[in-house]
Amino acid sequence: MNEPIAVAPAAADSIAADKGWSAELRATFALAWPLVVAQLAQNALTTTDVIMLGWLGPTYLAAGTLATTFLMPFFLFGVGIVGAVAPLVAQARGARDIKAVRRVVRQGLWAAIMLAVLMIPLLLQIRPIFGLLGQDPAVTVMAEQFIQLAVWMLFPALAIIALRSMLSAFDATRVILVITVGGVLFNAAANYVLIFGHYGFPRLELRGSAIATVLTNLLMFGMMLAYVLRQRRFKRFYVLMRFWTPDWPRFREIFRIGIPIGLTVLAEVGLFTAAALFMGRLGTNEVAAHAIAMQCASMAFMVPLGLGIAATVRVGRAYGSGDLEGIRKAGWTAFMLGTGFMALSCTLFLTIGPLIVSWFLDPRAPENANALALAASFLVIAGIFQLVDGAQVVAAHALRGLSDTKVPMLFAILGYWVVGLPIAYALGFVVGWRGVGIWIGLASGLAFVAVVLVARFAMRQRLGLLRPR
Incomplete structure (x- = not known):
């Protein structure tokens, strides 16, 4: 039996229906900006590993990259499942149900443990799997050394998602930002001393990077758990x-909502992986140009992603309290902010694209001229790509706030693999537009998903998505 209680609201905690659009705008922005910066900082964790492994040499970087490429799909699938804690906690908060909050977070931690237990034995098979894929045996052995240690980061890293979802649902996003930035700094220091053997530590090279990754996630999980258990606002939930x-x-319920989210993430990751493989068939310059354009697009993507997470929380809270007007305002406010920012980044990509790509490769070197020209042309498509990418991620997260994940998953698979990938292949190789054609295919798939998801949110009442919890 549930025990509803009155939950004290934070400063930015008003439901939109109470104070109107301007209040919803301020509340969404206050909730989202630390999440945006935290997402950028999360990217910096991987960037630090890449930079420092690159200092060891290209073989070490290749081995670390292969190992991370193998690990990431498993991890992201787990993140999607455990991420279902966010809408469920937000809905419980909207319903002022303290016991449901505790139970959802506790079962989210259970899900994190179970997923790690299931994934680790599979990840430890990296050597035979890479052997079947024809990867270089020497690099595969090095990648296995990394994976054998790095897999243990799954326990704390997935548990972090459960706690982070709870904190986000209660607007405590600044502490997420502080802990993530602290993790970035610790990861850089741990990489430096463990990879290269500074300050009396042994020189562990790839193993050092893996250990640093595990220690960083343990530290971040410990800090987040301590905050939840000791901070006055959260310790009353007694999550343990x-x-x-x-x-x-x-x-x-976590798996019912979370598995479609995880599969949606895998479908999108798979599309971009396929695009990178297509580029590899075209040549080195195309691969380099694609990497530059993708890096620019992914950095800009962190803003609507943070706004999308905020939309899940705001929509979920309004849904839990039965506030239909709050759902409307929360969803469309996040959509307006997300597409507004992407319109700005689109303008930048279209107007100063050649300048942006010159930050990645030296324009004075003649051998870089072709890659730079290709990257600038890809960035033009990426500008249009920005608009639809921002729209689809915010719409998908708003629907998650309504616990609507299965049909959006089907739309994502259809859009990415039935629309986007065939168009990319046809325009890139059959029509002969090469890299530009591949990028048009990516944009087409995202545009399809954006249109159907935005339409689904707009028709939420007609489709029966607002049934009482």
Whole structure:
């Protein structure tokens, strides 16, 4: 039996229906900006690893990249599942149900543990799997050395997602930012001393990078858990109370909502992986230009992604309290902010694209001229790509706030693999537009997903998505 209580609101905690559009705009922005910066900082964790492994040499960088490429799909699938904690906690908060908050977070931690236990044995098979894929045996052995240690980061890293979802649902996003930035700094220091053996530490090279990754995630999880257990606003939830007591309905609900999210993420990651493989068939310059354009697009993408997470929380809270007007305002406010920022980044890509790509490769070197020209042309397509990418991520997250994930997953698979990938192949190789054709295919797939998801949110009542919890 649930025990509803009055939950004290934070400063930016008003539901949109109470104070109107301007209040919703301020609340969404206050919730989202730390998440945006935290997402950028999260990217910096991987960037630090890449830079320092690059200092060891191209073989080490290749081995680390292969290992990370193998690990990431598993990890992102787990993130999608455990990320279902966010809308469920937001809905419980909207319903002022303290017991449901505790149970959802506890079962989210259970899900993190179970997923790590299932994934680790699969990830440890990297050597035979890479052997079947024809990867270089020497590089594969080095990649295995990294994976054997790095897989243990799954336990704390997935548990972080459960706690972060709870903090986001209660507008405590600044502490997420502080902990993430602290993790970036610790990761850089740990990489430096463990990879290269400074300050009396042994020189562990690839193993040092893997250990640094595990230690960083353990530190971030410990800091986040300590905050949840000790901070006055959160310790009243007693998230670890009777931790081993099962709550099977909520455990199943996390997987019911989370598995489609994880598959949606895999579908999108798979599309971009396929695009990179297509570029590899075209030549080195195309691959380099694609990497530059993707880096620019992915950095800009962090803004609507942070706004999307905020939309999940705001929509979920309004849904939990039965506030239909709050759902409308929360969803469309995040959509307006996300597409507004992407319109700005689109303008920058279209107007100063050649200048932007020159930050990645030296324009004075003649051998870089072709790659730079290709990157600038890709960035033109990426400008249009920005608009639809921002729209689809905010719409998908707003629908998650309504626990609507299965149909959006089907739309994502259809858009990425039935629309986007065939267009990319046809325009890139059959029509002969090469890299530009591949990027048009990416934009087409994202545009399809954006249109259908935005339409689904707009028609949420007609489609029966607002049924009472």
